[in-house]
Amino acid sequence: QVHLQESGPGLLKPSATLSLTCVVSGYSINSGYNWGWIRQPPGKGLEWIGSLHHSGNTYFNPSLKSRVTMSMDTSKNQFSLRLTSVTAADTAIYYCARRPGIYVGGLDPWGPGTLVIVSS
């Protein structure tokens, strides 16, 4: 069974860079699939951040593209998200998830999520 687990700083100050990691167990991320990040501000809906494939293909939400970087560490079977110049608007639960392809399949499974609060 495939499991995803996010980890992150919890709390960071405005203008800082957010770094999150998603550790994958039960499946080698080098074997395929697209690996993505989604966030959800408290009490609000879901927002797609972006995804990457081991081939190097990446897709980012246009509204975040200028601040987002994603990378993959196949030796640790994990992938990461970096979001620069954070503000209070970036406060959210951040989830990682897997999807078979860009156009097909559902996001499955999801990690439990990690809450990130941006506050001075």
Next chain:
Amino acid sequence: QSVLTQPPSVSAAPGQRVTISCSGSSSNIGNNYVSWYQQLPGTAPKVFIYDNNQRPSGIPDRFSGSKSGTSATLGITGLQTGDEADYYCGTWDTSLNTFVFGTGTKVTVL
């Protein structure tokens, strides 16, 4: 602001049927597969329908998905108290070149 529109809430009595609509455009629903997610309070979303009408293993057949043109629909029959949750549709948007979610619908069992 989401490009996929859902009703904020739907409700029905136990045992009844509800449907949740997801309205988009030709750049998203009209030409791409739709998936649906259930999010119970305080938990991560879980896929209930993928590729318009496919149910993952373990999802009861009370849940069904369909698509017509630029709209998709999630149906839940035999409504149970455990179905109370937020439901989101999602699909790829070819114009934005990104995945997009619907605005979300809260299902309440009366």
